[in-house]
Amino acid sequence: MTTPLPPATIPDRVASRRRLITFLGISAGNFLVLLDTSILNVALPDVQQDLHAAGSLLPWASVAYTVVFAGVLLASGAVSDRFGAGRLYRYSLIAFAVISLLCAAAPNIGALIGGRALLGIAAAGMVPASLALLVAMFPEPAVRAKMIGTWAAVTSSGLLAGPLLGGLLVTLGGWRLVFLVNPPIAVLSLVLVLGVANVVPPKVRPLDRPGVTLSVVLLGCLTFGLIDGGTNGWGRPAPLISLALAVVAVIVLVQVERRAEHPVLPPALLARAQVRLDIVAATAATLVFYGMLFMLTLWYQRERGFSALDTGLAFVPMTLPMCVLPMVTGRLIATFGARRLIIFGLSCDVLAGLLLTGVGVHSSLLWIVVAEIALVLASTTAIPAATADMSVAAPTEYAASAQGALNASRQAGAALGVAVLGPLTSLRTAGVILAALALVAVSLSIPVRRQQQS
DSSP: OOOOOOOHHHHHHHHHHHHHHHHHHHHHHHHHHHHHTTTTGGGGHHHHHHHHHGHHHHHHHHHHHHHHHHHHHHHHHHHHHHOHHHHHHHHHHHHHHHHHHHHHHHHSSSHHHHHHHHHHHHHHHHHHHHHHHHHHHOOSHHHHHHHHHHHHHHHHHHHHHHHHHHHHHHHHHOHHHHTTTTTHHHHHHHHTTTOOOOOSSOOOOOOOHHHHHHHHHHHHHHHHHHHHHHHSSSSHHHHHHHHHHHHHHHHHHHHHHHSSSSSOOOHHHTOOHHHOOOHHHHHHHHHHHHHHHHHHHHHHHHHHHOOHHHHHHTTTHHHGGGTTTTHHHHHHHHHHHHHHHEEEEEHHHHHHHHHHOOOOOSSTTHHHHHHHHHHHHHTOOOOOOOOHHHHHHGGGHHHHHHHHHHHHHHHHHHHHHHHHHTOOHHHHHHHHHHHHHHHHHHHHHHHHHHHOOO
8 A cells, every 4th residue: 555645745746846847948958059069060061062152161150159159158147147047048049949940041151150140149048047047946055066067968968969960960951951950949948947937136247248248359359360270371461360359359358357347257256276277177178079079070071071971970989978978977076076077077088189199081980989989978077077066166146157157168169179170181180289288178177186185
């Protein structure tokens, strides 16, 4: 005979079920955000052929999304505070679905790049709103760190699912289907979060417009200079002027932020070594991951003659582990601590880069398969661990700014990954660059780890 539950536990179970449904809805929406950072890459040759686009413009069809995403993220935390996280998340989700339809109907490469930039704005509204909702749902620090780590790992699978799903869609009906997959996922997410509360903090932060504007200018000029110089050559004034403007933007940004009453990156936040490390780790891990993903996608098709579907299948060694790893990442963070996982993940990035140095055009693909596995281990540990660590490292009053800065740094890393590695044709050169960048990030992580142990 089954003993009935005490009356007090029934509301608890209903609340837990609602929290789970909301968590799944938030995860589905952010899965979509990261899916769009990689799903178009495998379709770029089809885009070029269909729209008669210049090869130098193709990287911008990919990177326009991440450049705008990174810049606007710094402002969207303040927008979330003003209008409420639940409302901003829902509106951004609807906008993402509508703009995706416009991208699918783009008549030329310019329209597609513009649509991708608008998608970046919608995506930037979803991420900080999601984090604000998760913080409100899980007030206990330990539980919050675990759930945010799980959320980051699950949503990061969108980044890895992109090439395979993109390859299937291009094979079925061309690159436009890549954008038509977005609205159904957006509708699913919207249905699951309809009952979520509109979280509004008691004190609304003013928007630091000069800081946000200068951040967008900085990242845009830096990315354009690297892509244009690497693609069209460095013996022209355009890339040099662009990089010079990026340097000027950095100098002006530092001066403006020192005097700002409510800076987009509060000095008190950046003064914490743990916060700085989380930002560096997330940036390095994303740069390595996204740069390698972008370059391998083009390398498979250009050097090995793979079709879009074959290219997507070539990433199966990365996508299959993603079916399991996100389920355990949150537990690993709770068991071993975020810092250990950050160091482990970045070390895997070093290994992936070193493995690529042994790859030539006619080399066995086994080298790349092992590098892909190392890369997926890195992305499913370092990035979620840095996200979870930031949720407890930052002071409560700067929680939104901290997560905004972390996610902006991740998207900046994605854009710079394409900018640095996109023009390269040699995997060996790319491997050296990636291994060196990851090694620097590891070396910065170890002293902080020792500091925390002492």
